Amino acid sequence: MKAERVLVTGGCGFVGSHLCERLLDAGAAVVALDNFATSTPENAARLLDRPGFDLVQHDVTEPFPAVGSFDVVFHLASAASPPDYLRLPIETLRAGSAGTANALGLAERNRARFVLASTSEVYGDPAVHPQREDYWGHVNPVGPRSVYDEAKRYAEALTMAFRRERRVNTGIARIFNTYGPWMRTDDGRMVPTFIAEALADAPLTIAGTGEQTRSLCYVEDTVRGLLALASSDYPGPVNIGNADEVSVRDLAEEIRSLSGSRSAVRYVDGAIDDPRRRCPDISLARRELGWWPSVTRDDGLRRTIEWFAGRAAAPAEEPVR
């Protein structure tokens, strides 16, 4: 993407902080809007020294402060890991509804390109496989996970309404499981949990039978996909993910072996409405955006394990005030 003024809501989170880094690398001026609901101030600390970066602590569900004018607005602010959104159910629904409305309003006033970080969770526990964008999903609207799934489905509907009625230049990315450095070890997602357990030689905890599948995309690839969508005028929705499907049991085994760990494996009850299979069809992204993932699972996991191992050995950093 060429140098521009960019707003990233949720810019201090896992994906958001990588996105801000890539934007700054490309010479953009970046404002991150974040209230640290689910991220650590350390994620922001590594960005604060970068020229062109500004952090505004703000809850996106409140009217936006005057933070400048923008060419592109990325809306990532939302709890994303199951323990986070189950802990913050109403906040998650509000980030998807009021937060998305505020971010769309800003894009409208600025005539900016708007990119929504939606999710594969809009497909729920999918009845078709792999998931294409024209599949409407299989979501339990009243189950505990619905606070996230339905927030994102509403956010997609609102984004399309702003496009149709207010002529906002919008794009919807349906992001599939993404992993990499700067995830929180305690965010409850599979990869950081397995890695933390493996590095501590503690038992790897598999929820359910382990036969359920996931398709993991390295964060660098996901960010390239979001940037490709932002640079286009394509409305989406478009899947951004890696089609390399793996069972949770095999993933645990790979992480144990790549970490050189002696961990055992233990099984606990599966989560309610946990999808059994998850794999994107990414032919649309290939065709419309010229995007596909390039980092193999082996390489991505090695890099991620190395990063977590380095952190475990490093002294604690100064917190951001």
Ligand code: NAD
């Ligand atoms: P994350 O929890 O690490 O980051 C989310 C960020 O949003 C955090 O910094 C958090 O503090 C901020 N935030 C939450 N509510 C806010 C609010 N009301 N006001 C301001 N800031 C708020 O999660 P992530 O993995 O980086 O996910 C980023 C986005 O990508 C989310 O919208 C998520 O739904 C989407 N997504 C991520 C994945 C994935 O695998 N990481 C998959 C699908 C979709």
